[in-house]
Amino acid sequence: MASASAREGQPVHSRKIVSWLSKVFELNPAGLNWPRAVLFLDVALVPLVVFWAIGYEQYLLSALFGALCAWLADPGGSYGQRASRIAVFALIGAGLTALGFGIGGDAWGWLVLAAFAVTLAGGLAVTFGVHRFVAALLLNIWFIVALGVAFSFHHQSRITSYTWAQVLAWTGGAALWIAATFIEWLIRGRQDRPQPIAEIPGDTSRRTLxxxxxxxxxxxxxxxxxxxxxxxxxxxxxxxxxxxxxxxxxxxxxxxxxxxxxxxxxxxxxxxxxxxxxxxxxxxxxxxxxxxxxxxxxxxxxxxxxxxxxxxxxxxxxxxxxxxxxxxxxxxxxxxxxxxxxxxxxxxxxxxxxxxxxxxxxxxxxxxxxxKTPPGRPTGVPAQxxxxxxxxxxxxxxxxxxxxxxxxx
Structure with a gap:
């Protein structure tokens, strides 16, 4: 009797596993975008060739993250608005890069305190709109990556990394995207352009905390x-x-x-x-x-x-x-x-x-x-x-x- 019920239960479990895997690997045909990928390749090849030429590949990751994050945070619109907002984003990212690589080799307590402060500020950024919340999340992730990379560099004597150079690489990556948008703006006849990553929310309306x-x-x-x-x-x-x-x-x-x-x-x-x-x-x-x-x-x-x-x-x-x-x-x-x-x-x-x-x-x-309604709530008082x-x-x-x-x- 027990074995029969077990056999009956196997197909159910199998169907649940298959259903869950189908969700994990579910494809969204509308989400495939090769022109966007080619644009990223064009932008990423620039710092790759530059760091090949000068022989400092340890700064390549910062430059790539700078370009990629600036691209994702690009709000679209008029070029002046885009450039100014990306520049502010890049300056904040440069500060976090300096902080991450600057304290990466310090006592772990400072790393914990900095991670808490940066994550809390990023979470509260939702009050400035969902777009800025996503931008803060990108910077938050990059800050943790910077801490980890700086920590690993600190424990490797054969790789030399300077904080100012990492900051310069990040800023250069973001500036590269600003230059790319300027060229596109000229080619398109100086017209306003939509947000390059349309799937990222563009809402910048203020919200109550x-x-x-x-x-x-x-x-x-x-x-x-x-x-x-x-x-x-x-x-x-x-x-x-x-x-x-x-x-x-x-x-x-x-x-x-x-x-x-x-x-x-x-x-x-x-x-x-x-x-x-x-x-x-x-x-x-x-x-x-x-x-x-x-x-x-x-x-x-x-x-x-x-x-x-x-x-x-x-x-x-x-x-x-x-x-x-x-x-x-x-x-x-x-x-x-x-x-x-x-x-x-x-x-x-x-x-x-x-x-x-x-x-x-x-x-x-x-x-x-x-x-849940607390016990003993007075009659007529609306539930919370x-x-x-x-x-x-x-x-x-x-x-x-x-x-x-x-x-x-």
Missing amino acids: TRPVVMFAVIRALVIAGTVALAFGLNLSYGYWMPIAAMIAMKPSLQQATLIAVQRLAGTLIGAVAAALLLLIPANEHGLRLLSITIGLEVVAIVLLMHGVAIRFWNYALYTAAIAAGVLTLIDLPQPTNYSAEGYRLLWTLCGVAIGVLVMLLAGLLAKRTA RKTTAEQDLPSPSGHGAKPGTPGRA
């Missing part, structure tokens, strides 16, 4: 500070992937947070395996052949990032795979035989998304409990309206997007 919004910002800041403390306080190898994963996984909707967490984990696994296979190529090479293979793999990494840009809103899991493979290849080229790095990054990504989903689950349960972070805080999509829709970081 309600209690749920503030609580959500504080919870995010505490979680990121806690994961930064674990990563740097315990001196975990590549531990900064944990706060990045936790930050991206924390969404106002628990269902959306869970789906994004699974997609990010699956994508990171695929990207880590792809990067490990690519890094097998230069493992036993030396001299001129190693140099040529390294240059070739840097081009491959840029092409992978280009594919990530093309499929950003096509499927989040595949996008994560392409970005992870490209970034891991660029980061690990100086030490291509360190294959344990991919395993560590996957582990900390798993821990980060688990922490993010767990915190959102606990926050949802707490919100439901506090929203249910308020949660999901109701009052706009998701990065700007319109309460359901899981799987565009608008994720």
Whole structure:
């Protein structure tokens, strides 16, 4: 009898697994954009060639992030408005770059304090509109990346990195996008242009800081500070992937947070395996052949990032795979035989998304409990309206997007 019921239950579980996988790898045909990817490749090749020529590839990542973040934060409109807003964004990013690389080698307590302050400010930026909230989220992610890269540079004696040079690389990347928009503006007859990434919300209307919004910002800041403390306080190898994963996984909707967490984990696994296979190529090479293979793999990494840009809103899991493979290849080229790095990054990504989903689950349960009518409420007094972070805080999509829709970081 028990075995019969077990056999009856197997197809149900199988259908649930298949249904969940279909959600994770669900494709949005409208989200595929190859012209956008080619534009990114054109822009990314400029710093790549420049740093090849001067021989300072350790600053390439800052330049690429500067160009990419400026592109994503571009509000569109008249050129004067675009240039001024991107310039302000670039200056804030330059300050965060200086802070991240400046304190990357200091005591971990300063890193925790800085991560808390930056994440809290980024969460409260929603009061200036959803577009600026997304821009703040981009800067927040870059700041954690800068902390991690600076921390790793501090523990590698053969790689020299100067904070001012990293700031200059970031600013140069953002300035490159401003120059690209200026050329486009001239070619288009000096006409106003729409926002280049239409899927990113463009709403800049002011919003009231309600209690749920503030609580959500504080919870995010505490979680990121806690994961930064674990990563740097315990001196975990590549531990900064944990706060990045936790930050991206924390969404106002628990269902959306869970789906994004699974997609990010699956994508990171695929990207880590792809990067490990690519890094097998230069493992036993030396001299001129190693140099040529390294240059070739840097081009491959840029092409992978280009594919990530093309499929950003096509499927989040595949996008994560392409970005992870490209970034891991660029980061690990100086030490291509360190294959344990991919395993560590996957582990900390798993821990980060688990922490993010767990915190959102606990926050949802707490919100439901506090929203219940307290015992002994006087008759005639209206029940307290249910308020949660999901109701009052706009998701990065700007319109309460359901899981799987565009608008994720």
